[in-house]
Amino acid sequence: MICTTMFRTMFRLVARITMLSWVPLLTRLVALASSTGSHGCKCISTDDCWPDASAFAKLASEVSQPLVQPFPTASACYPVSDPSGNCTEVQTLWGDGNWRSNQAGSMQESNYETFTFDNGTISACYRDTALGVPCEQGSVPVIGVDARTLEDVQAGVKFARVHNLRLVVKNTGHDFLGRSAGRGSFVIWTHHMKNITVHDTFTPFGGRKNEKYSQAITLGAGVQWHEAYDAANGANRTLVGGLSAGGSVGAAGGWLLGGGHSALSPTYGLGVDNVLEISIVVASGEHIKANSHKNTDLFWALRGGGGGTYGIVTSVTYRTHPLQQVIAGFLTTSIKSSTPGTPPILVKLISEFFRMSPNLSDAGWGGYGLMAPSAPGESLAMQFVAIAPNSSWSAANDSFLPLIANVASLAANSSIDDGGLLNITFASTFPVESFHAWLTQFIDSGTAETGGNVMIGSRLLPKALLDVNSTRAAETWLGLPGITFHLVAGGAVSKTDPDATGLNPAWRKGVLHAAFGSGWPEGTSSADIEQIANGIKQNLTLIENLSPNAGAYLNEASLFETDFQQTFFGNHYHKLKAIKKRYDPTDLFIVPKGVGSEDWDEQLHCRRRK
Incomplete structure (x- = not known):
């Protein structure tokens, strides 16, 4: 419902701007009102508002890859009598972080693939088929974009915004807060955005011509630390980065946006202290660069304000350090x-x-x-x-x-x-x-x-x-x-x-x-x-x-x-939330225990009543 004050304000605007027809204006207002969903809820796959096949077909025609339909990690082992995939691979590589990151529906910790209903029933897909429990989708997103390009990300963001979808962003699924999953959600999977560029010199967008950083490195959203370290080492440089078995953690996403600690941090600082520029698609679908010269408020917020909150990072440029003993x-x-x-x-x-x-x-x-x-x-x-x-x-x-x-x-x-x-x-x-x-x-x-x-x-x-x-x-x-x-x-x-x-x-x-x-x-x-x-x-x-x-x-x-x-943001919280409202006024991007999440119910499905 559009409030009366809003109507009055907009009709005064119509009276002043004679070239603007009132009919398309009202159409925009209705679209804006409906974008918040029925009763302030986002749309999930079990809702009547979920896009139909033709809508998804149109989206598929706009992106570079077929739409991805994620399944829980163990799904290849079901049905037990006639496995739908390679169950041996599932059993053998279950604990391999890099293998799991290559599966659109896999989270690094299995419990974040599950969903517990209010009555205590658990929707899950267990590796142990002897438990006799059917394989269910749980909290794994049901469909989404396998993003390989900037345009893929923009198309996915636009689709989620227009249809008011519960949106999640996933790269590797390394997340102890479950931010890479969501029951009935639409996912933008950035794992295959693997571009790496080593710069002899790098000048941030909008920076002074004499502001040059030697041997900086730009990592696409899907680059993992083992790939980033290899690239930096090949250029005789060192990167402040994360540590995990196999180097499976993403190097240009949630790790950085949450702070990014490293064994190198006592010497060179945290990840947020070493980033020079972040490229990001915000809720409007616009692709912008944030650094110390352009979009400085967003650059400040992205360095510690949390992943999946302000938009979808498409690349990050880090300073590097000399390769030494x-x-x-x-x-x-x-x-x-x-x-x-x-x-x-x-x-x-x-x-x-x-x-x-x-x-x-x-x-x-x-x-x-x-x-x-x-x-x-x-x-x-x-x-x-x-x-x-x-x-x-x-x-x-x-x-x-x-x-x-x-x-x-x-x-x-x-x-x-x-x-x-x-x-x-x-x-x-x-x-x-x-x-x-x-x-x-x-x-x-x-x-x-x-x-x-x-x-x-x-x-x-x-x-x-x-x-x-x-x-x-x-x-x-x-x-x-x-x-x-x-x-x-x-x-x-x-x-x-x-x-x-x-x-x-x-x-x-x-x-x-x-x-x-x-x-x-x-x-x-x-x-x-x-x-x-x-x-x-x-x-x-x-x-x-x-x-x-x-x-x-x-x-x-x-x-x-x-x-x-x-606990997570300290006295920066209110400023972080104000910046979020500036770039994401309708909360397209919302994650568990992230900035602004207190305004939503526990499942991030509907807004809390004030």
């Missing part, structure tokens, strides 16, 4: 314990690691730590692997060897009679040819990291906490399941103006990005999954009480944050 550091431990619960020696070990982390990041060390099961009969062990780029061996040892020495002292004074025996199983530092070589030799060690069902939570651990209360922090985090500690802040990250980008300012005070998580097997009931979710919620309360308003990395965080606006 790095120093690698390794520390692994194991603990034998004779007491139940968390061994006191483990608390001391993690407390010491926490306490020394700010010094390590200030010295340029960046890396990853986790608690992993030891040998049978032993407790958890800590493993920490890190690098110091742009550092001499002697300088790196001056900062890393004290950690090894302090842990060795703890081990020498530990006793099984006092609750636990700490052993250092491996500790070393040594030069490695380059960051790329480090990834290839020591990190990129497999593919079995995806395909599970998992919920996580996380926090940025600020320097103030680690300096003053590392023991309490260790005790709190050791009470959580599946914990990891990423040394990806501090150093150069802390030296950047907190308001220079739309990123949560909490990043500039953090040192460690810490996460925890829980998983479950296929076929678990919705009631049991809800219990797991309740455990996540309780643990979120614990870590928030430990360091209030410390913030979290929104790309690796929980859907159950009670104040996601503050």
Whole structure:
């Protein structure tokens, strides 16, 4: 329904502009009113408003590839008596992140392919066919555009806008918030936009002629980190980028838009600190470039405002850094314990690691730590692997060897009679040819990291906490399941103006990005999954009480944050939302726990009533 005030305003405009006919004007107004959908809802595949075959046929004639009809990852194994595809491939490559990214309907974590109805019924497609559950679409989008060109993206955006569709944007499906999926949705799949250009010199659009960046690199929306690293290494350059088995994470999408952490971040900053220009299709269908000269408000928002929120990124240009030797550091431990619960020696070990982390990041060390099961009969062990780029061996040892020495002292004074025996199983530092070589030799060690069902939570651990209360922090985090500690802040990250980008300012005070998580097997009931979710919620309360308003990395965080606006975006939230309204006034782009999502119901189907 168009309001009376709106009619009056528009009729006054008609009276003043005699060349504009009132008939087409009213037609535009009706179209505008209907664009918000019936009762403020987006259109999904089960609604009567869903486009008919002729509409999709017209869209198909406008894009370079046939429309894609995604299916859940395990669909090739159904029906069991007559598989519709290569079920052997599904079973063999289930945990391969790169294989999953090549499937239009695959999410990297299987639970984001499922959908739970209000009555507790789960719509899913399980790999284990013996469960006897039919394969259903779940939250996997039903149809969309396999985008290969800018024009493909624009055609898809226009179609979704005209038909008021629930739209999702997907590249690889690496997402712990489920932003790459949506029940009954229309998808624009950017995975095959693989163009890579290495520039001898690069001047941002609208920049001064003397503003030149040497050896910048432009990555298409579908480029993954293993492809980006290879290209940069071939040009004798280093890129600040993400880490995953096989390098399957996308390099020019959600990783960057959420901040983008890296083992190189303490030396060179986060992804948002290294981007020079972003090309994006916004809700109007216009293709624009955002940088420090053009569309500066959008450029600010895109650097930390979250993926799938402001439009569809088609390419990103990053600055690069010289290819040079790095120093690698390794520390692994194991603990034998004779007491139940968390061994006191483990608390001391993690407390010491926490306490020394700010010094390590200030010295340029960046890396990853986790608690992993030891040998049978032993407790958890800590493993920490890190690098110091742009550092001499002697300088790196001056900062890393004290950690090894302090842990060795703890081990020498530990006793099984006092609750636990700490052993250092491996500790070393040594030069490695380059960051790329480090990834290839020591990190990129497999593919079995995806395909599970998992919920996580996380926090940025600020320097103030680690300096003053590392023991309490260790005790709190050791009470959580599946914990990891990423040394990806501090150093150069802390030296950047907190308001220079739309990123949560909490990043500039953090040192460690810490996460925890829980998983479950296929076929678990919705009631049991809800219990797991309740455990996540309780643990979120614990870590928030430990360091209030410390913030979290929104790309690796929980859907159950009670104040996601503050936790993910800090005091930048209201500005981010104002910029979103400027470029996406009808919320064509809306994602779970993204900017503006509080205005929509949990499924992002209908607007909440105010």
